[in-house]
Amino acid sequence: MQASVPPLRQRATLIIGAMLVLAIATLLFAGMTGSIRVPLSDIPDALRQLASGQPDSLSASLLDLRASRALVAFATGGALALAGLMMQALLRNPLADPYVLGVSSGASVGALLALLFMASALVVDAAALVGAVGVALLLYLLARRDLRGGQAAEGGASMLLLTGVIVSALCGSLVTLMLSIAPEGRLRSMIFWLIGDLAGAPLRLAPWIVLVGALLFAMRSARAMNMVALHAENAVTLGVRVSALRKGLFFVSALLTASAVTSAGSVGFVGLIVPHACRFAFGPDHRVLIPAVVLSGGAFLVLCDTLARTIVAPQQLPVGAITAMIGAPVFLYQLHRLRK
Amino acid sequence: MTTIATHDLRLAIGGRTLVRGLDWAAQPGQCWSIIGRNGAGKSTLLRTLAGLQQPDGGAVHIGGRALPAWPLTDLARERAFLAQSRHDAFAYTVLESVLSARHPYHANRYWEGSDDHQVALAALASMDVSELAARDVRTLSGGERQRVAIAALLAQQTPLLLLDEPANALDLAHQVSVMGLLARMCREQNKTVVMIGHDLNLASRISTHVLLLMGDGRWHAGTNEQTMQAALLGDYLGHPIEMIEHHGRRIFIPKEDQA
Numbered sequence: 001m002q003a004s005v006p007p008l009r010q011r012a013t014l015i016i017g018a019m020l021v022l023a024i025a026t027l028l029f030a031g032m033t034g035s036i037r038v039p040l041s042d043i044p045d046a047l048r049q050l051a052s053g054q055p056d057s058l059s060a061s062l063l064d065l066r067a068s069r070a071l072v073a074f075a076t077g078g079a080l081a082l083a084g085l086m087m088q089a090l091l092r093n094p095l096a097d098p099y100v101l102g103v104s105s106g107a108s109v110g111a112l113l114a115l116l117f118m119a120s121a122l123v124v125d126a127a128a129l130v131g132a133v134g135v136a137l138l139l140y141l142l143a144r145r146d147l148r149g150g151q152a153a154e155g156g157a158s159m160l161l162l163t164g165v166i167v168s169a170l171c172g173s174l175v176t177l178m179l180s181i182a183p184e185g186r187l188r189s190m191i192f193w194l195i196g197d198l199a200g201a202p203l204r205l206a207p208w209i210v211l212v213g214a215l216l217f218a219m220r221s222a223r224a225m226n227m228v229a230l231h232a233e234n235a236v237t238l239g240v241r242v243s244a245l246r247k248g249l250f251f252v253s254a255l256l257t258a259s260a261v262t263s264a265g266s267v268g269f270v271g272l273i274v275p276h277a278c279r280f281a282f283g284p285d286h287r288v289l290i291p292a293v294v295l296s297g298g299a300f301l302v303l304c305d306t307l308a309r310t311i312v313a314p315q316q317l318p319v320g321a322i323t324a325m326i327g328a329p330v331f332l333y334q335l336h337r338l339r340k
Numbered sequence: 341m342t343t344i345a346t347h348d349l350r351l352a353i354g355g356r357t358l359v360r361g362l363d364w365a366a367q368p369g370q371c372w373s374i375i376g377r378n379g380a381g382k383s384t385l386l387r388t389l390a391g392l393q394q395p396d397g398g399a400v401h402i403g404g405r406a407l408p409a410w411p412l413t414d415l416a417r418e419r420a421f422l423a424q425s426r427h428d429a430f431a432y433t434v435l436e437s438v439l440s441a442r443h444p445y446h447a448n449r450y451w452e453g454s455d456d457h458q459v460a461l462a463a464l465a466s467m468d469v470s471e472l473a474a475r476d477v478r479t480l481s482g483g484e485r486q487r488v489a490i491a492a493l494l495a496q497q498t499p500l501l502l503l504d505e506p507a508n509a510l511d512l513a514h515q516v517s518v519m520g521l522l523a524r525m526c527r528e529q530n531k532t533v534v535m536i537g538h539d540l541n542l543a544s545r546i547s548t549h550v551l552l553l554m555g556d557g558r559w560h561a562g563t564n565e566q567t568m569q570a571a572l573l574g575d576y577l578g579h580p581i582e583m584i585e586h587h588g589r590r591i592f593i594p595k596e597d598q599a
Contacts, residue, residue, distance in 0.1 A: 009451050092429045223443060223450070229430050230440050234423050237390050238496070239416035239444040284430040287450060 012288045019295035023074070026299040030070040030306045031063050035313055038062055068203040073305040073319070074298035075207040076198070076264045077274075081297020082214055083256035084271025085278075085289060089225045090249040091161055092232060094279065097272035098257040101160070102168030106135025107261040108194060109171050112178045115190050121200070124193070125262050132258030135171065139164055140250065160250075196267030196320025198305050210259040211294070214252050218290045221245060225286040267320045269327025270297055276334055342404065343368055343500050343532040344389060344419070350397030351384050358384060360557035362398070366549070368499065371526040371533040373543035373550050377578055380555030382536045383424055383504055389534065390421040390502050402500065416444035419500040420493045424508070424536075426485070428478045434488050435473040438463055441492040463495040464488075466521065468514070482509035490518060501525075503535040507542060515539070519546045540581075540592040544568045552576040568592070 032038045038046065042059040049060040050067070083098035091100075098104065110131025114124040143160035175194070182190060218225075224245050227235040236242050260267070274297040275289070282288050304322040311317065345365035351358045358381030366372055374382045387393050389400055391407045400407045402418055410418075420441070432440075441463075442456040464470045467487040477485065486509045493501060506522070507515045523546035525531045537543050543550065550567040552560040554576055560567060567573075573592065574581040580595040 092427075094430060219450075226432075226436075227440055227443055230428075230432055230437055232427070233392065234421060234426075236392060236412065237416060237419070237421040238441065239413035241412060279431070283436075284432050285436065 008285075008287075015282055015288055016291050016295070019292050019299075023295045023299040023302075026302045026306075027067070027070050027074065030073075030302050031066050033306050033310055034062065034066060035310075036062060069198060069201070069305065069309075070302050072201045072203050072207070072263060073198050073301045075211050076201075076260045076267065077270050077301025077304075078294040078298035079207060079211050079214070079256040079260040080267065080270040080301075081274035081293045082211070082218060082290070083253040083260070085275040085286070085293045086218065086225075086249045086253035086256075087271070088275055089229050089286065090246060090253070092229060093161075094276065095272070096161075097269075098253060098260075099266065099268070099271065100168070101139055101164030101254075102135050102171055103132050103139075103254050103257045104261045104266040105168045105171030105175070107132040107258060108266060109174050109178075110134075111193050111261075111265070112175055112182075112190050115186055115193060116178055116182055118186065121202075128262045129258055131171075132254070132261060135167055136251070136254035136258070139167060142167075192318050193265040194320075195318040196261075196265040196323070197318035198264050199309070199316050199318075201263050204263065207259045207263055210255055214256050215290065215294055217248065217252050218286075221248065222287040222290055225249070226284075229284065229286070265318075265320065267301065267323055269323045269331070270301055273327045273331050273334070274300055276331065280334055280337075342366070343370075343402065344534070345401045346389070346398060347401065348398040349385075349388070349395050349400065351381050351388060352396045353381070353384060357557045358555055359553060359559055362559055364551065364559075364561050366500075366532050366534060368530045368532055369526050369548075371523055371546060371548045372535070373547040374534065374536045374553065375538075375540070375543060375550060375573070376553035376576060377555055380553040382553055385553065386421075386502050386504050386534065386536060390419065391415065392421070413444050416496070416498075418498055419502060420496040420498040422489060422493050422501075422503040422506055424504040426489060428485075431476045431478060433473070434464070434469065434475050434477055434480070435460060437477050437488060438492045438495050441496040444496070459497065460491075460495050463491040466494060467491040468517070483511055483514065486510055487514060487518070499530075500532045501534070503533065505536050505538070507537055507539060515542060522546065540568070540573065544590055544592065 028043065031043065032040060038059045043063070046057065046060040046063045049055050049057060050064055055061045055064045080098055084096070087096045087098055087100060088094050107128040108131070110127035110129070111124050114127035119127070139160065142163045179187065179190060224240045227238055227240045228242060228245060231238065233242060275293050278289055278292045278296055282292055301319065301323070304326065305319045308317040308319040308322045342365045346362050349362040350360055374385065376382050384393070388395050402410065402415065438460040439452055439456060442452055442459065445456070446452065461470070464473055467490055469484060469487050469491060472480065472484060472488065477488065480488065490506060493503070506518060510518060519542050522533050522535070526533050526548070544564065547564050549561070549563055552567060552572070560572065560576070568590065570581045570583040570592065582593050582595050584591050584593070
């Protein structure tokens with residue numbers, strides 16, 4: 001049997017096209033769904049009003065609210081999924097997620113500290129960012145040798161992983177400490193931040209810039225990521241600058257994670273199950289996975305957030321609770337199928 | 341022209357010197373076997389020759405140019421390296437893993453071309469693994485995985501091949517055919533092969549040259565006839581060895597203890 005030349009490019013175009021349609025469909029769905037339904041026929045007119053900056057009709061103002069929240073969800077989900085994919089390639093472990101190295105725990109410490117002192121929303125976001133970046137830099141200093149590769153054993157990056165797990169545990173204990181001394185009145189906002197919540201998350205340009213920049217970096221490195229996923233350190237003998245790639249993956253995924261948790265809190269499971277499910281469906285080739293993961297991660301979180309604000313309306317659930325409730329069973333199912 | 345050469349190379353591990361003052365060179369068409377005990381520095385030497393680790397002294401030159409002076413992609417078109425073991429974390433197919441060896445030829449393109457597919461399929465066929473092309477590498481047996489890894493090495497199409505125990509996990513028939521293929525590539529395509537092996541009879545059959553490592557700094561390099569001598573091999577391997585002639589072939593067997 002001779003395998004014919006597989007039409008890789010056509011297959012990739014098809015997959016990405018389908019994911020793009022799916023992503024747009026979920027955004028539309030999010031715009032239509034809520035306490036007052038916006039019919040699909042009103043959407044074009046409402047979009048026109050939004051584009052002209054004059055949301056006069058009810059449909060237009062509803063769409064304005066829902067669309068900005070859905071766009072935050074999309075950027076957050078896409079960023080988390082891409083960060084997870086990069087982390088999995090960096091650690092050569094399909095079960096790694098963007099939180100495994102403790103970048104989000106650092107953000108939690110910063111955000112909770114700010115919430116404890118009743119800081120404004122902007123200060124909370126800034127503190128989360130500082131915490132995330134601080135942990136990323138600390139990890140980099142401690143595990144610099146591992147990122148550089150070289151003498152590290154095959155498989156590599158074990159030093160980075162262990163350091164991350166310990167730093168993460170340390171941040172976790174600080175979070176517990178702050179929760180235990182926090183006054184009753186502030187506990188609720190702190191817990192919602194920890195679970196991950198998109199209510200009141202402002203639509204900003206920065207997360208989109210980070211996401212697009214990271215996507216460009218990832219697409220440029222897609223082939224090299226395949227090489228490192230396949231050959232680890234030995235990818236050097238195929239002309240890949242492994243240490244530079246590792247540093248790039250580390251910093252870009254840390255930046256993505258920081259940007260995502262800063263706007264939405266630590267939403268769990270997106271960075272783990274979306275890359276995992278995409279790899280399961282489309283194969284491990286990063287040239288297909290990278291765009292697919294961003295689109296499906298964004299769509300997944302938009303869908304979860306729509307559920308979070310409608311399922312027990314008028315009560316709103318934190319989106320992190322929904323992703324965990326969907327994510328954990330899906331992950332267990334995938335893991336089980338993998339074993340067979 | 342010399343393919344690969346070392347100048348006053350020193351290798352050490354944990355403060356212990358493995359190889360001292362190695363001045364050695366391999367020419368096109370030569371097939372070298374590196375022989376020595378466990379821990380004698382064979383893999384360390386091969387990894388140093390491949391540029392995966394820095395020597396503790398001296399230098400390695402490929403094509404007359406010191407290793408650090410080579411751009412990585414250019415170097416990847418000059419020499420290929422087969423690692424001793426590999427760990428597959430992701431479900432790449434056999435074909436994808438062999439296509440990855442074409443990376444140095446189109447690092448700037450996003451997709452491989454059909455010429456790359458032809459090279460990969462030919463390499464799979466030469467290793468007798470064509471029917472595995474669509475299989476997940478993690479589901480292969482040890483011997484199948486080894487043949488796929490060697491197929492990737494061939495698909496890299498380099499004049500210099502460095503192999504760490506290529507016969508590892510192969511059944512008898514494939515040991516003979518893979519070794520025969522390597523020897524033929526040296527003879528007919530003027531390639532240079534440097535490999536590590538523990539089977540003296542395979543090494544004696546296909547190598548043109550042998551490099552013996554003692555593990556305490558001493559080494560001995562020479563042609564097959566000069567180095568494949570029972571006394572010398574016994575000295576370097578730490579066990580007395582007998583040589584017998586059989587149908588014009590030299591067979592090496594370890595001496596039984598006279599208990």
